[in-house]
Amino acid sequence: MYNLAQSPKINEISLSLLCDFYDSYLNPYTFQYRVLDTSGDKPITFTVNLKFDKENFCHLLAIEKIVQRVKNSTELKQFKSLDGWNNVKNGTITIPSLRQKPTKKVFNNNKDKYVFFYILPKLLDN
Template sequence: MLERISHVQDLHSLDVKPRIDQINLKLLLDYYISYLLPYRFTYHLEDGSILHLDFNKENFCHLVGLQSIVNKTLKERAASKYRGMPGFNGVMNGIIRFEDLKKKNKGGFNSVKSKLVNFHLIPKLLMSSTQVAASTAINISESSDNY
């Protein structure tokens, strides 16, 4: 049985899906900052076009599903604290945690649980040598000098 995962390197090297009680939102944010935020993923499509995929701080909450958890239970003003930079900063500062989200909407939290426990797979999928997009094979490269 796995212990609680406390370092992004441990999460990155994980070969199995963690249980939700082995991870936390701050760990996922730190993982995002380490393994997605600094990189531009470049995809060369068969038709010669190039697709660049960049990640930014404002989209973290959307990627992990925070918005979908609170949108149905909080008024717009309160829900806005769980989106974009306010949400990013709330997770970074430990204000937004799994426990908080479960209290706000347990069903909503449970609906995104698989997204949370599989979040660590995103960089691995993006870095695989060949992906399929709209039934077209593409080659991938990545760089950290995207700006």
């Protein structure tokens, strides 16, 4: 996915593929940015460290948001944090499962996150 020249179609990707991509191109790295803030009287330079922990994967793809109206609080735990990560890795959570009624509309509202996910490492590098 990293070398794609154009965005894939949603039917060409899977959560497992996105998970592996995240594991290879985002999770192992800390992205560090030096920022100059000139909004005050005296310029301030500070560093921002951005990490992509496995427990944030489901949040970035709005997986919990997609199912939150149809799952109770106990079930919802399986769609976020490390439980969600593990359920994507083991195939319990898939794009087809998120696209089914009654979650299809919410999934479609968040579909761009899946399709354009491959751009994230390049965006962070630039």
